[in-house]
Amino acid sequence: MRLPIWSGVATLAVSLTLYPLFAGGAWLWGSLGAVLAVTVAGVVSSRLTLPGWAAPVLGLVALGVYLTAVYTGEKAWALLVPTKESAGALLDLLATGFADIQRFAAPVPDDPPISMLTTAGVGLIAIVVDLFVTRLRRAALAGLPLLALFTVPAAVLPDPIGWPAFILGALGFTSLLIADGRERVGHWGRAVLVRRSRAAGSGNQETADTRGLRLSGKRIGFTAIALAVVVPALLPTLEPDPLFGFGVGGGGKGKGGTISVPDPVANLRGRLQLPENTAVLSYTSSDDAPRYLRIYALDVFDGERWTMTKMKGRPENRVDQGPLPPPPGLAPSTKTSRVETDIQISDDVDPLEFLPLPYPPQLVRAEETGAPTSTR
Numbered sequence: 001m002r003l004p005i006w007s008g009v010a011t012l013a014v015s016l017t018l019y020p021l022f023a024g025g026a027w028l029w030g031s032l033g034a035v036l037a038v039t040v041a042g043v044v045s046s047r048l049t050l051p052g053w054a055a056p057v058l059g060l061v062a063l064g065v066y067l068t069a070v071y072t073g074e075k076a077w078a079l080l081v082p083t084k085e086s087a088g089a090l091l092d093l094l095a096t097g098f099a100d101i102q103r104f105a106a107p108v109p110d111d112p113p114i115s116m117l118t119t120a121g122v123g124l125i126a127i128v129v130d131l132f133v134t135r136l137r138r139a140a141l142a143g144l145p146l147l148a149l150f151t152v153p154a155a156v157l158p159d160p161i162g163w164p165a166f167i168l169g170a171l172g173f174t175s176l177l178i179a180d181g182r183e184r185v186g187h188w189g190r191a192v193l194v195r196r197s198r199a200a201g202s203g204n205q206e207t208a209d210t211r212g213l214r215l216s217g218k219r220i221g222f223t224a225i226a227l228a229v230v231v232p233a234l235l236p237t238l239e240p241d242p243l244f245g246f247g248v249g250g251g252g253k254g255k256g257g258t259i260s261v262p263d264p265v266a267n268l269r270g271r272l273q274l275p276e277n278t279a280v281l282s283y284t285s286s287d288d289a290p291r292y293l294r295i296y297a298l299d300v301f302d303g304e305r306w307t308m309t310k311m312k313g314r315p316e317n318r319v320d321q322g323p324l325p326p327p328p329g330l331a332p333s334t335k336t337s338r339v340e341t342d343i344q345i346s347d348d349v350d351p352l353e354f355l356p357l358p359y360p361p362q363l364v365r366a367e368e369t370g371a372p373t374s375t376r
Contacts, residue, residue, distance in 0.1 A: 003134045004042030006179040007142070008035045011126040013172025014146045017153050017165045018118070024110030027118040030070060034123035037066040042130045052135040059127040063120070071116045094120070106156055125149050129176075139180035146173055279346050281356065286340040293343075293356035327360040338362075 012035045018027070041062035045055035064082055072089040073079040082090075097117030101108060108114055125145050132142040150169060154161055285291065298306035330336075341358055357364070 002179055003183060004039055004046055004130055006176045007042065007130040007133045008039030008126055010142070010146060010172040010176040011035050011122065011129050011149075014149050014169040015122045015125075016168050017150055017161055019165065020157055020162070021106045021108060021153055022110050022114075022118075023107040026110045026112075026115045030115050030119035031122040033070065034063055034066055034119045035126045037062040038123055038126040038130065042134060046134060052131075055135050056127055056131050059130060063123040063127065066123070067116065067120060070119075071112060090116070093117070122149070133176060133180060137180075137184075139177055142176065143173060281343055281345050283341055283343040285342075285358075287337075289339075291339075291341070291358045294359050295354050295356045323362050324360075324364070330360065 012032060015031050015035075016028075038059045041059045042055060045058055050058070065080060067090060068076045068082045068086050069080050071093060072086040075083060075086040075089050077083050093113045093116045097113035100111065100114050101117070104114075125148070128145040129142045132145075133139045146169070281293075283293070296308060298308060300307050300309055339358070343356065355364070355366075
């Protein structure tokens with residue numbers, strides 16, 4: 001009876017790592033309801049001692065009823081029972097959600113299609129976790145679907161995952177393993193270590209004393225989580241950022257001679273597909289002539305796509321050491337006109353890893369935050 005509950009708790013705890021992907025919180029409440037529906041179905045399956053194959057089926061039915069009631073209840077019978085119209089509406093929402101996540105960059109808008117897609121995905125993960133833990137009695141294997149859920153923000157977001165979300169997810173999975181271990185110990189048969197308790201109106205009862213094992217499991221689990229958070233932060237080899245963005249390895253971008261370069265195509269594509277129009281920057285030039293501003297130079301073709309040459313910082317390329325070196329192909333004797341450009345980066349967008357500049361820049365002067373950047 002306890003394992004389905006702890007399976008739901010672990011799934012919900014790991015799903016909290018998805019929070020940076022969304023601009024709102026509707027997905028969280030939807031996922032909470034989906035996990036509760038699957039958990040109730042798992043408890044009912046255990047109470048009725050249904051065969052192992054029937055529990056996932058009942059979980060799918062419960063998830064389908066929940067999604068119908070929340071997202072297409074107006075087309076369902078009695079606002080709850082799925083119908084042909086409500087099922088078609090759910091499929092349309094799924095298709096729209098898949099299209100939206102391809103168009104938008106994180107954090108994505110928390111609209112019904114994306115929220116419904118996320119809710120359905122978390123619910124399916126909860127069903128798989130319950131199958132491994134409660135039906136197949138392979139609690140360790142339940143870490144695989146939970147890991148798949150955890151890797152979604154780690155693969156999509158350029159920033160490290162927040163350590164509070166990681167700790168909550170790790171505690172959820174550790175609690176699931178502890179609950180499974182207690183369940184196994186309870187079925188070992190005749191107890192070797194016993195404690196005696198006298199209930200009202202009953203004789204002595206002998207039950208397996210699992211307190212020592214439970215405390216040992218908690219100590220080991222908490223110690224492992226603490227080491228997983230603290231040790232990476234103490235390793236200087238994890239420049240420029242450790243897993244959770246703090247510690248020796250997180251001393252700042254560019255320190256230690258390391259330059260972190262995101263995927264230029266994916267980064268630019270995400271910025272061009274924001275859900276609403278936003279002013280990224282404004283600029284003025286001394287000759288009042290409009291010019292193209294360049295962010296990346298995609299000069300390498302690997303047979304499938306264009307990308308950048310690997311960045312190599314040199315002392316002579318520092319902007320505080322005077323004029324920059326002449327660009328390749330431009331002879332020193334070539335006559336050029338000098339134009340100053342003041343660039344103002346908007347505070348309403350995420351920080352840019354690269355400064356858009358007219359080509360070729362000769363001198364860059366960066367002011368404090370909120371002030372313009374002057375180039376020529």
